[in-house]
Amino acid sequence: MKLRKEQIAGGNYQYTRHPFSHFVESMKRMDVHHIELYAASPHLYVDDYTPGTVGGQQKLLREAGIAVCCLTAEQCLYPVSAAIDDPIVRERSLRYYEKALELAAAFESPYMQMISGSGLIGSDPGEDWKRSADGIARLMKTAERVGVTIVLEADRTCTVKDTPDQLKMIKEIGSDHLSGMIDTNAIYHAGEDFEESVKLLGPHLRHLHFIDLKPDGGCLVPGSGILPMKEYLDVLGKYGYEGYLTPELWGFRYQECADEAMQQSLDFCRGCLDD
Template sequence: MSKITRDQLTGMNFHYKHYPLEYFLDAMVRYEFKNIELWGASPHFYVDDMSIQEMKQVKKEIDKRNLSVVCFTPEQCVYPINLAAKEERIREKSIQYFIKSAEAAKVLDAPMLLVTPGWGYENEERKEAWKRTRDSLERLSKVAADLELTLAFEPLTRVESNLVYDSKSLKAMLDEVNSPYLKGMIDTIPMALANEDFHDYFSLLKEDLVHIHFIDGKPEGHLVWGDGVLPLQKYIDQLSEIGYKGSLTLEYTSYQYVQNPDEAIERTLKALSSVI
């Protein structure tokens, strides 16, 4: 019997990007979510365009609906954010962006801020880019400590990053930074592309596994459950076996869902109702 509960399912606003933020928040209430993961990007919540007062106003809208933000995820997988950038100006700008994002997470009362490793040039020594990411994470971990915030560190796919893209490289980076404020997380798409599963991650991370993006894929893509080929029952069984108690965020980044995001949520809940 599954030990995963409906309350662990967490909504995310990425596929609601063509609707106002308030529409997304109302949908989360309508579909009986208690928690959300807020994707920080225009037009909903882009930190570089917002004052603290504007951030507080968004928090009021969230509170008004009795929702909680479990993780703040600023957009970071596209230009110009890269914690491993060889160009000092780009890397410093990226670090400052995450510092402002950490401050925004505190305004939102979010206990976690999601960070990704960035990427190094394919024709340079990997160890050089690895060092730049490690140095960036060390700086951000100190900021997180000051703010009493956990950095949820997410591996990317090998196409997106040549640094951290599986459980072993994630564990290696966590060990080198060695901060209690930097923890590991899973996205099921990079996990599947690396031919891994939840047992592979948990055997290395144990209590340092703090967050999961739980989506279907082919195996690439961030799809509604049932639209891909990933083994839903196996994944739920594994999460039950390891006793995972954290959030399972429905992060749908495929553009096929942006016109009718509610339908994506409805089909998700229907698919998951048979296993949760």
């Protein structure tokens, strides 16, 4: 089985210095019909969301024939953590994710991405995990009500650090509205094998951040770093992956050349699927 070109989604990560309309127009021109919506300022920050604030973005997307396949709320640059031991910050974080689920539903997105959060350096890892698990369990109530599945991403700085941790949390929560995803950058830094991670997640693999990197970090256009990106695509095809993959060009590197970086990403992925 081979991946389909239609499974390559666009993302607005590197477009946040452009108007949202520019991003949508670019996706239409590049023949992209599904996007991962990075919910951050100035396009649409989660805490600025009210039911009446997304009409303009929805209209632009519908007119361009574009659907949202995953909503990813900004949770790295802002103080958001489901695992933190500060009750005020943790409660605000959980309300933030509940609102992000509502926002995902407003865009008719089947998925909302999140990371599990972390405690402070020196805190008890067991207690950090418990707070994280309790918080995610609480989020399931909103996820089930609005019909959105949370795709949990592993990150070495969080309580859910790798693929085994993802499976552990998914089984512990035991909800059909919690599943997993892979970030190729995170897989590398966790020292994991991509194919083994795909096999481990199995049916829980619902979404994918498809980015290259250099050893010193950064999110790079696929094919411009050290990762075997074409082999990754072959692995996904081998295991019958049916979800979307997004070139998550997060950070400042590509803000001045957002269109060029997205076109290069699409050309690489589509070119691999032509082979």
